[in-house]
Amino acid sequence: MNDYREAPAGRKSLKRAYVAVMLWFVGRALQVAARADAEVRREFEALPEGFTFAMGVLPAGPWMIVGKRAGRIRYLGWRPEGIALDLTLKIKHLEAAILMFTFRESTAVATARNRMIVDGEVPPACAIVRILDIVEVYLLPKFIARLAVKRYPRWSWTRKLVGRTRIYLGAVLGR
Amino acid sequence: MEIPRHFEFFCPIRIFSGSRALEHLPGELRALNASRPLVLATQGTADRGLTRILVKAFADSGMPLGLHEAAPESPDAAWTARVKHLFVEHRHDALLVMGDGPLVTAAKILNIAVSIGPEDDLAAASGDNRLTRPLLPFVVIPTGVDCEAVASPTAALGPWTFRSPALMAALVALDPRTIRPGDAGRDAAVLSVARAHAARVIAAAPRNPVGEAYARAGLALLDRNGSKAGKGERWALANGVLLAGCAHAQAEPAGPDAAEAAFTGEPATAEAASAYLPDYYEFLNGGRIVAGHDALKRIPTILADLGAKNPLIVTDRGVAGAGLVEVARNALRDALALETIADDVPVDSDIKAVRRIAELYRQRHCDSFIAVGGGSVMDTAKGVNIVVSENARDLMAFSGVGALKRRLRPLIAVPTTSGTGSEVTQAAVIKDHEKHYKTAFMSPFLLPDAAVLDPRMTLTLPPAVTAQTAMDALTHAMEAYTCLAKNPLSDAFARAAVALIGRHLLPVMKNPADGTGRLALAIASNLAGVAFSNSMVGMVHCLGHATGSACGVPHGICMAILLPYGLEYNLHKTGRWTAELLLPLAGRAVCDATPPEARAAKVIALVRQLNQDLHDASQGQHPRTLKEVVDRGLNRMIPRERLPEIVAAARCDGAIFYNPEEMDADDFRMVLEAAWEGVALDLSRIRKG
Numbered sequence: 132m133n134d135y136r137e138a139p140a141g142r143k144s145l146k147r148a149y150v151a152v153m154l155w156f157v158g159r160a161l162q163v164a165a166r167a168d169a170e171v172r173r174e175f176e177a178l179p180e181g182f183t184f185a186m187g188v189l190p191a192g193p194w195m196i197v198g199k200r201a202g203r204i205r206y207l208g209w210r211p212e213g214i215a216l217d218l219t220l221k222i223k224h225l226e227a228a229i230l231m232f233t234f235r236e237s238t239a240v241a242t243a244r245n246r247m248i249v250d251g252e253v254p255p256a257c258a259i260v261r262i263l264d265i266v267e268v269y270l271l272p273k274f275i276a277r278l279a280v281k282r283y284p285r286w287s288w289t290r291k292l293v294g295r296t297r298i299y300l301g302a303v304l305g306r
Numbered sequence: 307m308e309i310p311r312h313f314e315f316f317c318p319i320r321i322f323s324g325s326r327a328l329e330h331l332p333g334e335l336r337a338l339n340a341s342r343p344l345v346l347a348t349q350g351t352a353d354r355g356l357t358r359i360l361v362k363a364f365a366d367s368g369m370p371l372g373l374h375e376a377a378p379e380s381p382d383a384a385w386t387a388r389v390k391h392l393f394v395e396h397r398h399d400a401l402l403v404m405g406d407g408p409l410v411t412a413a414k415i416l417n418i419a420v421s422i423g424p425e426d427d428l429a430a431a432s433g434d435n436r437l438t439r440p441l442l443p444f445v446v447i448p449t450g451v452d453c454e455a456v457a458s459p460t461a462a463l464g465p466w467t468f469r470s471p472a473l474m475a476a477l478v479a480l481d482p483r484t485i486r487p488g489d490a491g492r493d494a495a496v497l498s499v500a501r502a503h504a505a506r507v508i509a510a511a512p513r514n515p516v517g518e519a520y521a522r523a524g525l526a527l528l529d530r531n532g533s534k535a536g537k538g539e540r541w542a543l544a545n546g547v548l549l550a551g552c553a554h555a556q557a558e559p560a561g562p563d564a565a566e567a568a569f570t571g572e573p574a575t576a577e578a579a580s581a582y583l584p585d586y587y588e589f590l591n592g593g594r595i596v597a598g599h600d601a602l603k604r605i606p607t608i609l610a611d612l613g614a615k616n617p618l619i620v621t622d623r624g625v626a627g628a629g630l631v632e633v634a635r636n637a638l639r640d641a642l643a644l645e646t647i648a649d650d651v652p653v654d655s656d657i658k659a660v661r662r663i664a665e666l667y668r669q670r671h672c673d674s675f676i677a678v679g680g681g682s683v684m685d686t687a688k689g690v691n692i693v694v695s696e697n698a699r700d701l702m703a704f705s706g707v708g709a710l711k712r713r714l715r716p717l718i719a720v721p722t723t724s725g726t727g728s729e730v731t732q733a734a735v736i737k738d739h740e741k742h743y744k745t746a747f748m749s750p751f752l753l754p755d756a757a758v759l760d761p762r763m764t765l766t767l768p769p770a771v772t773a774q775t776a777m778d779a780l781t782h783a784m785e786a787y788t789c790l791a792k793n794p795l796s797d798a799f800a801r802a803a804v805a806l807i808g809r810h811l812l813p814v815m816k817n818p819a820d821g822t823g824r825l826a827l828a829i830a831s832n833l834a835g836v837a838f839s840n841s842m843v844g845m846v847h848c849l850g851h852a853t854g855s856a857c858g859v860p861h862g863i864c865m866a867i868l869l870p871y872g873l874e875y876n877l878h879k880t881g882r883w884t885a886e887l888l889l890p891l892a893g894r895a896v897c898d899a900t901p902p903e904a905r906a907a908k909v910i911a912l913v914r915q916l917n918q919d920l921h922d923a924s925q926g927q928h929p930r931t932l933k934e935v936v937d938r939g940l941n942r943m944i945p946r947e948r949l950p951e952i953v954a955a956a957r958c959d960g961a962i963f964y965n966p967e968e969m970d971a972d973d974f975r976m977v978l979e980a981a982w983e984g985v986a987l988d989l990s991r992i993r994k995g
């Protein structure tokens with residue numbers, strides 16, 4: 132009697148690729164924002180040398196790794212293997228990552244809905260969330276960023292314009 | 307709100323409800339050490355494309371699914387035998403049922419069959435409480451509104467009837483994509499039965515406050531204005547049916563006549579006005595709750611149900627010195643000799659104490675724990691439990707989220723303060739005082755198996771401590787109700803807790819020997835604990851933790867002073883929820899006399915008034931402002947110049963994630979300065995997002 136079949140674990144390649152690109156871009160943007168924005172710089176300065184954090188999707192990525200090396204913030208790629216992580220923000224599954232990176236769920240709402248696991252000490256996690264909020268405000272147009280952060284900040288137009296240009300260029304060019 | 311002399315409640319169902327609920331399952335199964343689930347569904351379910359949705363949801367999880375899509379509508383014993391064979395042959399380790407009604411019941415029995423091992427006789431496991439081993443991970447994905455069977459502790463098939471709490475232990479994924487309309491007549495019947503079940507539990511009030519909370523949440527969802535008859539609304543109804551089922555399976559309902567009254571009677575349904583349902587929520591009530599004037603007496607039975615008989619008592623000198631361990635021993639004298647006692651838990655849970663107590667546990671061949679005390683005692687007992695259950699040399703190997711993959715030894719929590727709610731949390735924090743760091747452990751397995759709430763344990767609390775701990779519980783309830791992770795069940799728990807504290811706190815302050823009031827506060831603390839361990843807390847706890855760690859102020863004092871400020875700061879975002887708390891806090895007369903738009907402000911004013919009343923009732927020991935907080939030598943504990951230090955600490959506290967409105971250093975400072983002086987916030991200065 133044919134009453135059993137096995138469904139192998141498939142792959143959602145397109146969605147994975149989308150999240151991978153977003154993480155790559157955010158990682159590079161962090162690297163630039165650490166120099167281009169005073170507030171981000173201050174937050175990173177408070178973290179110890181060698182501090183490394185990753186953000187990614189369970190169970191098998193994609194990941195984004197960022198660390199402080201010789202006083203500078205560096206995007207360290209997408210492979211967490213072999214890297215000692217101080218802090219990991221784990222999005223529970225790919226669909227949750229899609230909800231976040233299509234801005235249908237903000238970081239705060241995703242956290243409230245238990246879609247993320249914070250693995251590591253809480254104080255640096257708070258700093259990283261603040262940093263990610265600032266970077267989102269730089270990267271996104273206001274009407275989208277308003278959905279991504281709890282309170283859209285009141286920045287001077289120079290901060291926004293100069294910062295946005297530098298971060299976009301830097302993230303694309305890798306500088 | 308009245309309370310009963312004794313009640314119990316046990317509902318170990320974990321609810322995952324809302325958008326993308328199915329996608330959460332692979333991770334949850336992995337956390338239970340399962341990686342090869344077998345899916346059971348009928349041909350009809352498969353034809354409607356529902357198993358395909360499930361397979362898609364598991365894509366990218368790395369977890370393959372075995373599918374049996376030929377389950378009959380009403381499975382029989384022969385089916386159980388055949389599928390058991392499939393399960394064993396293909397080496398599955400978890401069951402995932404897609405369906406409702408009879409299939410869920412049959413799958414529960416199948417779960418017994420595969421859990422007790424391939425050779426064992428199913429007949430031997432039938433009857434009451436004969437299941438000695440835990441069952442395998444069991445997931446239910448309802449495909450319609452008929453999902454009450456999930457909550458039932460009994461299952462019958464052919465010649466056998468099984469009855470065990472283990473039959474309720476399930477993960478339930480209510481996903482709008484899989485809740486489909488069934489036969490219209492049958493769906494209507496299911497809904498009306500569920501409504502009647504919930505109404506009967508409510509009509510039986512005050513027989514079972516926890517059951518009542520489930521019933522109220524369920525009824526509110528079932529009575530939501532069903533004008534949108536779409537997917538979302540069916541999903542909301544399924545939530546309502548499930549919660550009504552949990553209530554009905556656990557709480558002794560009133561007769562049908564009383565239910566009639568509940569349908570028409572004012573008080574029973576008036577509160578059901580609001581039914582907030584977020585797009586996604588999770589909920590775990592968890593351990594067994596045993597509460598009453600003689601609840602301690604139930605401990606031997608609880609231990610026996612858990613298969614234990616030689617518990618280690620974990621407590622601290624303060625609790626032992628107050629004679630509370632003696633109270634417990636005397637209450638149990640006839641049934642159980644409590645001989646092994648570790649009463650040296652330090653004020654802060656500590657790794658050395660964990661190691662020492664684990665050694666004692668092993669020496670005396672104990673098989674379970676009774677933790678008598680507050681948060682530190684609970685956390686220490688949990689830490690010891692990890693060490694002895696995992697036979698671990700290094701406790702730290704199990705730190706973080708989800709490092710524990712299986713059940714620990716039985717642990718019964720007997721709280722001695724009505725506040726922290728630590729008897730119902732899934733976390734433990736252990737400190738290493740030599741290396742100056744603390745480590746957090748998070749796992750559903752850290753939830754105590756039972757919480758025993760006996761008013762004798764709190765009768766001797768001094769008035770100031772009673773006030774602080776109750777205000778902590780009130781803060782848990784009010785923050786859970788107004789912060790970002792609120793959901794229909796935590797809302798119902800929070801409202802019930804607020805009602806109990808609103809009614810019983812001041813009478814207990816005036817008459818500390820009021821056993822009924824003490825029991826009410828213990829129940830309130832427990833309900834609030836369940837609410838906030840599911841829905842978390844916000845800025846009041848964030849600032850409170852910071853004040854506590856910077857200046858050494860007891861947690862409950864910080865909560866009492868800061869609570870009105872938290873409600874005030876978030877007012878523009880959550881005012882309508884704050885307003886809804888007026889009815890439970892102050893009762894119907896006050897609520898009716900206050901116009902709806904003034905209710906939120908009234909709640910804030912009443913919390914401030916409550917602090918004033920507690921101040922008066924404790925001869926000034928309960929402080930109303932941060933500047934009034936003094937130590938034993940009457941020195942000010944929070945000098946104004948230390949506020950910046952508190953601000954810095956607040957920026958490092960994770961509770962802020964769940965706060966509705968953003969807070970930066972300036973905002974923290976503004977709130978602290980107002981709370982220090984004792985003046986209300988200037989609402990025009992709050993920057994609104």
Ligand SMILES: [Fe+2]
Binds near residue numbers: 861
């Ligand atoms: Fe608290």
